Amino acid sequence: MGRIVISTNVTLDGVSQDPTGEEGSSVGGWFLEISEGDRAAWAALEHEEAKNTAAYLVGGRSYEWFATRWVGREGEWAAVLNGTPKYVVRSHAGRSDWGPTTVLDGDLEAAVKDLKSRTAGDIVVYASYQLVESLLAYGLVDEIRLVVFPSVNGGGGRLFDSARARLSLRETRPLGTSLVYLNYDVEVAA
Structure with a gap:
């Protein structure tokens, strides 16, 4: 049986909108404000996760964003991402x-x-915060993995805007010199 795993990047105040600033929002670009060392640590974590992912579940806009960056790209990480089944x-x-x-x-x-x-294994949901809200509302999420970026945006689209869930901490660790990795199990409502 597959497990739904939310895996995404957020600012300290929970914003997931416009990480690279390409949407032109007033809160965008926070992903790009980290050091090269932090970016390398982040990439190593994401590459390892990709190797252990059975499938991806994403919203349409997120699929378009990722496809633009990965279709035709070469290397081991690209081969893993491109070869993994996607559900949109x-x-x-x-x-x-x-x-x-x-x-x-x-x-x-x-x-x-x-x-x-x-599906046998992890079905990973990247970005797609509207989809995340629905999956949490249906009680379908098993695990949440977050990389917290050292930015407070004061506004913007949040990963958990109206969703509610009880979580149990699985792991926390520094990632690079300014990022934090958080991993939670989602508790099933009684």
């Missing part, structure tokens, strides 16, 4: 050329439950 939840048509891709449509809760039943 989207409201309109979009590209589907980032390796093996399946569009999930219809009843999201039923589709994700079916995906979990057919």
Whole structure:
């Protein structure tokens, strides 16, 4: 049985919006404000996670963003990411050329439950904060992995805007010199 794992980057105040500043928001660009050493530590963590991922579940905009950066890229990390099955939840048509891709449509809760039943291993959700809200509301999330960036934005789209969940700490550790890795199990409501 698969496990839904939310894995994303956030600022200290929980903002996940516009990490690279490409959306042109007033809160964007915080991902780019770390040192090269921190970026290398972050990349090593993400590469290792990719090697242990059975599938990706992402929203349409996140799929487009990642596909733009990884389709045609070379190297071991790219080969792993590009070869891993992707499941996309989207409201309109979009590209589907980032390796093996399946569009999930219809009843999201039923589709994700079916995906979990057919997958052995971690089904990782990158970015996609609207999808994260829905998955938490349906009680489908098993684990949350966050890399916290040393930035307080004071506003912007947050990973957990209205979602609620009880969490149990699994691991915390420094990553590089200014990032923090947090890993939580999501407790099942009684």
